[in-house]
Amino acid sequence: MTALEIRDLVKTYPVRNAFGRVSGEVRAVDGVSFTIPAGGVYGLAGESGSGKSTIARMIMGLTAPDSGDILIDGVSILGQRERALVQMVFQNPGASLNPRRTVGQSILVPLAAHGFAGDRRGRIGDLLDMVHLPRNFADRYPHELSGGQKQRVAIARALAVSPRLLVLDEPTSALDVSVQARVIDLLEELGRQLGLTYLFISHDLSLMRNFAQTVGILYLGKIVETGPVAQVFQDPQHDYTRLLLASVPVISAEEAAMRPVIPLINGEMPTAEELMALRAGLNAKEPAR
């Protein structure tokens, strides 16, 4: 069964010149489609400007798409005000938690917003249990917690309204690697327990290989390659996927042997005009998969 379906999503932004006049447009998201089966983990990999954050914002209802549709369990969520089905965990828990609210108060915000009527204190305690934090953390402030603990609170807050889908936007990139491993373990455990579906947005391909089942490589607003993560990484078809994989710093000879051998671009990144030309090339050459 499909939990999330994204259909031909498009979002363009106007480009303004120095005088505020519209001089063109950027297609930030350019016809993106994918589906995530219930309980699955879909990884969206891309660099800055690829459109991954715009896609997350549209799924969260923070940005309206120009065209296309977003369906959860077969029902379009565009235009719906109630969005308890989708929740988000942000990159930097230091910035996404209000420093003046206790952990309990932060978790209470979505509960109250969605009209939770039961025992609030008990629910907050249960949520803290779920993310393996002591129940008495409800009375602590974010500055009393470590980075990993803060991210656990952010996860508890996202789970407060029992969502079906979690959008994870680089959830561990601000954390140390040993802390990252434990947060990923927790997300996997919660996914199994609660039957959650994850959209995992990251630029860390090694992490993606270990966490996602299916991966979409996003480049200039388009998914240039998609497939089972093991297959895409073993046998990348698109030049950009090869470049990404070749760029990953790795720690073992086996991984190094797996990286495609391509001469890394020695000069500067392409200019806007060159990107346009590149994109024209991409439009002409559709991905193999």
Place this chain on the structure above:
Amino acid sequence: MSALLSVQGLSVSFTTYGRTAEVLKGVSLEVPQGAQVALVGESGSGKSVTMKAIMGLLQQPPARIHGGKIMFDGRDLLTLPERERVALRGTAMSMVFQDPMSSLNPVWTIEDQLTTILKYADRRLGRDRDRRGRRARVIEVLAQVRMRDPERVAGSYPIMLSGGMRQRVLIAMALLSEPRLLIADEPGTALDVTTQAQILKLLRDLVEAQGLALLMITHNLGVVRETSNYVYVMNKGEIVEEGPTAGLFEAPRQQYTRDLIAAVPRLTGRVAP
């Protein structure tokens, strides 16, 4: 031959609000002439304090260096008069900072910023260069860091450059003073992975071509493997393990290093436990 940089038993404590914390507990490490050495550790391990102590950038107080030596080219930096210390900093040893935006002055052109450093370096090295000579050297060093159009970059303000270009400007800055030791603090971590790969390759090529010694400070084990031959692993203010990079990654001896390496996700997928 003795090492270019040799830190011996460095101990540093921090005192804030009347409480004292031992931050470095006898750290020893060596960077031989022309070697590529990495210092790796997680947040709070003490790697940045070590780096700051070497560069002489520790604020004292709250910090207090209460033991050890930092030998650079046969001289102990900790007992050197401040004047001589300042003369070494940014000349014999140069630093590439992590955050390219906050390390550049937003209202000066790249050429102005590089020229300032060049004048300083020339004075230290007793070189005489006129304006045209300085401009030529600035353009030359920008070309060395593989700017495609060095003239245009020289006339640009930081905001007009991409993150990768700014990082390369910082490397150019470090090179201007013709250092013998380059200390790099997490270069490229704020950048996209393809850009980071370019930056690391550039650093590697430059260090090799010019015979510089490199001390790479990072939390990323992948970056360690890509840029160094020898690695020191730090945890809680101590060096817990050291050795040639490849060997240490293949067969870590200490439990801490083993756990750290096991926590790194692999491009090849999960390792069987």
